[in-house]
Amino acid sequence: MKTLVLMLVLAAPAAAQVPYARILDAASEPGNWLTYSGSYGAQRYSTLAQINRDNVDRLQPAWIYQIRSLQKFEVSPLVVDGVMYITEPPSDATALDLRTGRPIWRYRRALPEGIVTCCGQVNRGVALLDDQVFLGTVDAHLVALDARTGRVRWDIEVADYAMGHAVTVAPLALQDKIIVGIAGGEYGIRGFLDAYDPTTGERRWRFWTVPGPGEPGHDTWSGDSWERGGAPTWVTGAYDPELDLLYWGTGNPGPDFIGEVRRGDNLYSESLIALDPDTGTLQWYFQFLPHDVHDYDSTQVPVLLDAELGGEPRQLVLFPNRNGFYYVLDRVTGEFLVGQPFARQTWALGLDADGRPIENPETIPSTDGALVYPDDDGAANWYSPSYSPQTNLIYQNVRQKGGIYYRADATYEPGKIYMGASRRGVTGEDPKGFLRALHPLTGDLVWEVEVHSPPWAGLMSTAGGLVFSGTMEGDFFAADALTGDVLWRFQTGGPVYANPITYLSEGRQFIAIAAGSALLTFALPE
């Protein structure tokens, strides 16, 4: 019996083969979690329902895996065939046995001195394709590992880390490409999105999110400001296999808070871009925030949804933006359809008929200090929303926190902060957070759960009628997806900076979440 169990465990990783067809059809195997958002459509919804609103109050910890780093643990794990693949900050990867939580292999990266990252040396997860695991690193490399052993297959430089580039994003595996974005919007980098050959590591294309001389959009940057234009791509996008379009959000223009040195709309910063994944050519874009001076990266997860809107069936992309507005676009054309605030915001007086914001000039950083909601951590951020087809609601964790911005110098020097403001908090009130359920076609509020501090946790909804979330105070909880009633909670002991996932292990449903320095899994009692 003992031998049999051992064989089962050992056999599992050897069988980990994730061809593109499996990711494409991820919905047919909800027992695994094969790509960052659970599926290319990025709804972060699972059809598993063993854990449901009637029994979730009995959910209890199964196993816990501890990491050594004290950096924010932002991983969104992947699960396939009995193995969980996680990253650990700063740029490590570990394969865990799904039954026991015990490591099968570890990849530990030796990092050079002098890495600069604005917001922690973090990593949000791996991509899987065929028999390889793909990992981005804070020294701006992309590494392919053997999924069975963690041994390096190839290791290539994406960009120069000394300039402020870093790869913190979980890569996205497509049919024959690994899509990788870049971070460094606070260091005056010029942003891009890359595609690499999974077998060789050769770069297949690069789309510059700041167009160079002669390219369309270049004239939206005054002078040579495009060279330091930012527009990073540090959050995993979505993919529509039928339209064969890749959707990706872009971040702030640089310098973050000073507009006059980069007059113009600053394309394609603060945009959703739709690319042909074979060539990297731009099919359409929608710029949420032309000429941003508030550091509201539009680097959120785009959520794809087919629904009837205005009496017509439409192919949509939903985008709860860090700037506090909820957007619905046509994902075939990029046409703006809906936009309204889902959080407290003061930077815009509204949106015009084309979705272009009417900005409030009083919120622009100034020498006397300008108060704005949200602060530059946003009303939302990189953490994932979730859409449930069961409730037809989109769930978003919302941050309610203002900031007072004072102008500061910003002189570009490679690898140094290039932002142009100092921030002070607002006294006399607690910043707050909310888990909000919104109508997907309007952004109207349906229900909310107030939490204490503005959250950094992503969400996952399930066919068990549940939505899972976490808090900065360490609570991991499940709310009724229809009503928002909190049905279960667990104090993990550390802040949640991560997205939840769910999977089956030996036929039992589990929920996994990173909190503090631990990866926790939960299941119903056997």
Place this chain on the structure above:
Amino acid sequence: MRWGVAAGGAIGVALVPLVVLSAPTVVTAQTAEMEQGKRLYESQCGSCHGPLGNGGRGANLAQPRLRRASDDQALFNIIRRGIPGTEMPGSPLTPRQVSSIAAYVKTLGRVEPEDIPGDARRGAAVFAALDCARCHTLGGRGGIVGPGLDDIGARRSAAHLREALLDPEASVPSGFLQLRVVTKDGRALTGFRVNEDAFSIQFRDLSGRLHSFWKYELDVLEQQWQRSPMGSYAARLTSEQTDDLVAYLVSLKGAQ
């Protein structure tokens, strides 16, 4: 506010001659370094640590002793190399630039020496007579419902301390948010918040007793910003006694 303006004005007058007297002879070199440090601080550090160093995403640097930088070298090393395992990154700045930032950071928490009109020894007697230690800890003794005072003179200016005595609600220290709660079984309590999360709150009443409630156990949970259980001493102290008490508090510099 009324008191703040009056006190601030008085201190401003007192400060001017001191600054002139203590001005170093190498003014220009020091000033240039400080100017550079300030500029670099604002552009490289201020977005996390705040324009005045009061903290934000990053630690509060406007205090006399920095938890992780016990001396100048440690401060230099932290700015240079960052703090592994935290969000504090290393910096690619030159050693000279780092030194200038460090020099500036050290000024953030400094309380400038002031000309205090009162007498600290007499102030100690006022402190005892008023039984301030009923709520404030000093030298390991005293109550815990108010801020500890061991190094209050290193952290707060005379003007601030005067204001705190005369108009305590003008500037309530962080970490002392006053709360009023009423439990579902009808108990009403006032005190201040110790900790809170989405589902629970830990709360110390004015006798110093700790309570922990699940929020569903409460009927009322009211935050009282800019409220303080400490009443004003404006009517209870002569202006001479106030001066003396302020002088005493300013003399409390903690372990050096």
